[in-house]
Amino acid sequence: MSSHILLLEDDAELSRLIKGFLMSKGYEITACRSANRAQQLVAQQHFDLLLCDVMLPGESGFDFVAAIRDGFPGPIIFMTAQTQLQHQLHGFSLGAQDYLLKPVDPRLLHAKIQVFLPKEEDTKAAPPAHFKQFNLTLDHQAGVATLAGQALQLTTAELRLLSALLEQYGKVVSREWLFQHQLGRDYDGMDRTMDGRASRLRKKLQTIDPQWTIGTVWGQGYRLIYEAAMQA
Structure with a gap:
């Protein structure tokens, strides 16, 4: 899957431009406007990777990074119009890897990101031949998924969705990523195509083993869950 970047920027137009440019380079971008x-x-x-504006309504980007730094091991890049040295030093003291001054040239931002994240063309290895979680197995080479020893009768689209969810088992796979990589278009916030696909896949899984489900995380995406493992 593509590298996933969180963009924290309250300027809607700048956020749109940065998101569009980085998506064109193959990254998955989730954008938000507040530290909370x-x-x-x-x-x-x-x-x-995290891209963080500093001056935000409510808590600042510095406050956000201070709150999550111990639990987030990845690189952080600050973006701000504040040119004072003490602000930049404070950003680095919080564990940031870089500090870009606005206005940010998207080409420079992309170059900075490539320092910390592998280039997309260098990370596109073939997927593993098999994915397996509990009694659910997907054979990529054969294009077959089995559950509790029974073959799942899946369409090509459902098989691709199951592959994405199984590869990221237990984590949320965003609608944005699925629309970009499986439908070839951006998610407009209204299109229910992926909801229908997830619903049909969920029914086919539960027909064989009701302990499997696809959880819909409101405003984000989908997560594959094996309820028996959660109850253990």
């Missing part, structure tokens, strides 16, 4: 929302996202999803 960013903390929720970091607690719920996996991110490979």
